[in-house]
Amino acid sequence: MVGLKVECGIEEVFGLAKARLQDCGLLLTSVGLHGKPNVMTIGWGLMGRLWGQMAFMVAVRPSRFTHGLIEETGEFTVNVPPERDLDDAVAYCGRVSGRNRDKLEESGFEVEKGKTVRSPIISRCVAHLECRVVGKSRLVSELLSEDVKKSYASGDFHTLYFGNPLRILI
Amino acid sequence: MVGLKVECGIEEVFGLAKARLQDCGLLLTSVGLHGKPNVMTIGWGLMGRLWGQMAFMVAVRPSRFTHGLIEETGEFTVNVPPERDLDDAVAYCGRVSGRNRDKLEESGFEVEKGKTVRSPIISRCVAHLECRVVGKSRLVSELLSEDVKKSYASGDFHTLYFGNPLRILI
Numbered sequence: 001m002v003g004l005k006v007e008c009g010i011e012e013v014f015g016l017a018k019a020r021l022q023d024c025g026l027l028l029t030s031v032g033l034h035g036k037p038n039v040m041t042i043g044w045g046l047m048g049r050l051w052g053q054m055a056f057m058v059a060v061r062p063s064r065f066t067h068g069l070i071e072e073t074g075e076f077t078v079n080v081p082p083e084r085d086l087d088d089a090v091a092y093c094g095r096v097s098g099r100n101r102d103k104l105e106e107s108g109f110e111v112e113k114g115k116t117v118r119s120p121i122i123s124r125c126v127a128h129l130e131c132r133v134v135g136k137s138r139l140v141s142e143l144l145s146e147d148v149k150k151s152y153a154s155g156d157f158h159t160l161y162f163g164n165p166l167r168i169l170i
Numbered sequence: 171m172v173g174l175k176v177e178c179g180i181e182e183v184f185g186l187a188k189a190r191l192q193d194c195g196l197l198l199t200s201v202g203l204h205g206k207p208n209v210m211t212i213g214w215g216l217m218g219r220l221w222g223q224m225a226f227m228v229a230v231r232p233s234r235f236t237h238g239l240i241e242e243t244g245e246f247t248v249n250v251p252p253e254r255d256l257d258d259a260v261a262y263c264g265r266v267s268g269r270n271r272d273k274l275e276e277s278g279f280e281v282e283k284g285k286t287v288r289s290p291i292i293s294r295c296v297a298h299l300e301c302r303v304v305g306k307s308r309l310v311s312e313l314l315s316e317d318v319k320k321s322y323a324s325g326d327f328h329t330l331y332f333g334n335p336l337r338i339l340i
Contacts, residue, residue: 011188014188015185018181018184018217018218021218021219022219043219044218044219044220044221044222045218045219045220046216046217046218046219046220046225046227047188047216047217047218048188048191048214048215048216048217048227049191049192049213049214049215049216050214050215050216050229051214051317051318051321052214052321055216057216057218057227059220133315134314134315134317134318135309135313135314135315135318136313136314137307137308137309137310137313137330138307138313139305139307140307143305143306143307143308144304144305144306145303145304145305147221147304148221148304148305151221151222160307160330
């Protein structure tokens, strides 16, 4: 129950997030100015300090439904799934687009309203970051190694979103 | 003594690096195709996974001497200082440019040759990453928040270097 969660230091959530990132992935929620929130699975992400503040960087391809939502509101949440019991749902949210589906509902995820952002947090997850985008950067082919370019066969270069965690829950 | 160090998992070094990043900063070495290696202090950096591999992201302003060196060789090392006893040297390496000084020598840093990169590692540090740049991204004003733009009053927008750790030592 998210009601039992408490605000905590960033290090605790970063530690949990890193472990699950490599393992099954994390759940990112976003919402546009109108319409329902969406969830996607991320297997890539960077954490640390930038511009004198804590930062969580996510990479989102412009073709993804989430991209348009983050562009609209400049916000997202990162949710760390518990070990094992959400693995199927996490895999599903990485496979299917939210453009025509309600993945939060289909996955049976209960959500709670974010306190500092419009995007919800996913109740059954064990840790959460409510992030406001403070900067972004667009990848371009010329600045990537040949090996990395293989991730972009269709030319769908990620936008890097640098989120500042406004609220940190565990 | 670096001779006593062993190769280890990335998580151990990321943990140490994050703690010291917030505290006093980390030491980044680089070297051009000709000339001596340089060291600079970084207080910002992000760690995690990107493009299916581990990544350490550093932000370097084009005006910095280090920027030209990384552009030449596409490599750097990250060195985690021990607690306290190098703090003055770390502060010095963040204050002074290496363009006309040999900061490694002035700081009394013994170095060891990198095994996978040309840049050296600093012996008295407690952990090291030898990184090859696999991608970079240039920040532009239009994609930054008003608050973040204050870091760029002189227009010297960071280049983000994404390094893949080829060798991880503790």
